[in-house]
Amino acid sequence: MxxxxxxxxxxxxxxxxxxxxxxxxxxxxxxxxxxxxxxxxxxxxxxxxxxxxxxxxxxxxxxxxxxxxxxxxxxxxxxxxxxxxxxxxxxxxxxxxxxxxxxxxxxxxxxxxxxxxxxxxxxxxxxxxxxxxxxxxxxxxxxxxxxxxxxxxxxxxxxxxxxxxxxxxxxxxxxxxxxxxxxxxxxxxxxxxxxxxxxxxxxxxxxxxxxxxxxxxxxxxxxxxxxxxxxxxxxxxxxAYDSETGGPSALAPDLEAFLKGGPPPLVFTLGSAAVNIPGDFYVESLKAARRLAHRAVLLVGPDGDQTLAKADAKIHVAAYAPFSLLFPRAAAIVHQGGIGTVHQALSSGRPQLVVPHLGDQYDNAARVVRLGCGRSLARPRYRSDTVAAALRALAEDPLVSARAEAVAPQVRAQxxxxxxxxxxxxxxxxx
The missing domain is CATH 3.40.50.2000 (Glycogen Phosphorylase B;)
Known part of the structure; x- marks a missing residue:
């Protein structure tokens, strides 16, 4: 050429x-x-x-x-x-x-x-x-x-x-x-x-x-x-780009085994910027998953505590996973609202709970809600009881699930x- x-x-x-x-x-x-x-x-x-x-x-x-x-x-x-x-x-x-x-x-x-x-x-x-x-x-x-x-x-x-x-x-x-x-x-x-x-x-x-x-x-x-x-x-x-090596992405074998071992989990992530200021996001996320008796994947970042849920068979903790492969297999996605994470979540067709931390994330969260694909929760209100209630409401709202599924192929086609x-x-x- x-x-x-x-x-x-x-x-x-x-x-x-x-x-x-x-x-x-x-x-x-x-x-x-x-x-x-x-x-x-x-x-x-x-x-x-x-x-x-x-x-x-x-x-x-x-x-x-x-x-x-x-x-x-x-x-x-x-x-x-x-x-x-x-x-x-x-x-x-x-x-x-x-x-x-x-x-x-x-x-x-x-x-x-x-x-x-x-x-x-x-x-x-x-x-x-x-x-x-x-x-x-x-x-x-x-x-x-x-x-x-x-x-x-x-x-x-x-x-x-x-x-x-x-x-x-x-x-x-x-x-x-x-x-x-x-x-x-x-x-x-x-x-x-x-x-x-x-x-x-x-x-x-x-x-x-x-x-x-x-x-x-x-x-x-x-x-x-x-x-x-x-x-x-x-x-x-x-x-869209979602690779660490420049080639096709793959899920880690232990995560793949976890996903195959039960129903779709909740996925909690703070992307690649807000993960540096997690506060108690992952602790409260873990508590919320347990309140709901739901399987969960926590992506805690390279410096996060990967022993957070040690010996809990219903919780998988990892530093990272390709969103394009993980999100479509989730029950719902809880994330910070970074624009890349939002697009990957929209592409997955799964309901979202967006917890904005900084910059454009507040606006991105509002647009996800306006699109009918999820809800938003303010970071100061991120406690296990409010998170569990929000996720329960998402699961019980057929309109959000239907809208998320309808939007996904439109985003993937772009x-x-x-x-x-x-x-x-x-x-x-x-x-």
Whole structure:
């Protein structure tokens, strides 16, 4: 296959941020492009196992814990507590170094594709005068006036097409734009240091609008393209990837044996970010499963307590399992609401109980509920009695089960990676 041009994908964050970019990279590679992913060194092995080139850009987890003086748990908790900490203390102070790294990596590239948190992608594209593609992995970052995100700090935001609610949405967006305008000056200082012109774009509310192409890499069932979207924006569907080795995934033999040994279990997971701040999630989950006399799988993460339910034949504890293989065999899925976990749960056709911990998870949870595929439970209320009651209500609600089963094939039919790759590749073809 002829070389269709080298493309660099830039992303950062948890596995929920990385996996869609791996899926996209492989789809672009199938179209003849040479593809590399620019991100923290922590993901080198996973990227290379997927057959893609790794480029080191941005700080590693070790760098961040050293610089902040926090361990991973404290760092995650700080990010969960405040978006200002994420942008003001983590992203912006390191944005110039990351941008310079990305500029070096993209020399000779045909295009740059960056997540909305990969600030340097637009800078690198402008520096080399090559196309820039922006990617939002969740509706939260698009922030439509008609379909605004659910935010704990602004619970009055709701979908609207006219009237007082739309006015309230617009007022809230205007106030949000004012409160985040403080980051425009630091961004322009970085731009000046790179020899780029000044911008009036807001780092949050204008993300993607200056790109040549802006893609929503999430299911339109969560939020279709809205009327106020930027002209360059399209929702193309979720880009699924669920492998540790780059090849087909498989369940661990002991987990496979457990699943075959009885009725479908409850599955409890906190994904790959919130698992760093579990609190008593797994202890209360275990108690809830026992209250219900139900089999359960607890995915506690690499640093979790895998002896939590030692010698209990009805409970299986593991660090990790491929969601795409485990979730369809669950009775119900209890999770944190990360966008990758939400898509895998929707694909499984199983009811969900979403317990948001940070960032976009609150909005993702609200969209799962709105879609009719599950319920949401606030983290402070996560106690075994309330969890058991919520799971019992899910099991007794035929409408939720029917809706989850109906939505699943629609989500599985989406191939956001292929759709995005086709649009990106078309952008590079001579007109």
């Amino acid at each position: 002829p070389d269709a041009g080298r493309i660099v994908l830039a992303t950062g964050g948890s596995l929920g941020d990385l996996h869609p970019f791996i899926a996209l990279g492989r789809a672009l590679q199938s179209l003849g492009h040479k593809v590399g992913i620019a991100t923290a060194v922590d993901y080198r092995d996973k990227i290379e196992a997927a057959g893609l080139t790794f480029h080191q850009v941005g700080p590693s987890i070790a760098d961040l814990t050293r610089d902040t003086g926090m361990d991973l748990s404290a760092l995650t908790a700080a990010i969960a507590k405040s978006d200002r900490f994420l942008f003001g203390d983590i992203l912006l102070p390191r944005a110039e170094d990351a941008a310079r790294q990305l500029i070096a990596v993209t020399e000779g590239a045909a295009a740059v594709v960056g997540s909305t948190l990969a600030i340097g992608a637009q800078f690198a594209a402008e520096h080399w005068r090559i196309p820039c593609v922006a990617v939002s992995l969740q509706p939260t970052m698009v922030f439509s006036r008609y379909d605004p995100p659910f935010l704990p700090a602004a619970p009055w935001l709701k979908p609207a097409t006219s009237g007082p609610q739309l006015w309230l949405n617009d007022l809230t967006r205007a106030l949000g734009r004012m409160s985040t305008a403080r980051w425009t000056a630091p961004m322009n200082a970085i731009r000046a240091s790179l020899g780029l012109p000044q911008t009036k774009d807001n780092i949050v509310f204008d993300a993607g609008r200056s790109a040549d192409l802006y893609l929503g890499l999430y299911s339109p069932l969560l939020s279709p393209r809205q009327a106020d979207a930027a002209p360059n924006f399209a929702v193309v569907g979720y880009a 191939d956001g990676a292929a759709a995005a790759a086709a649009r990106i590749s078309a952008l590079l073809r001579p007109s």
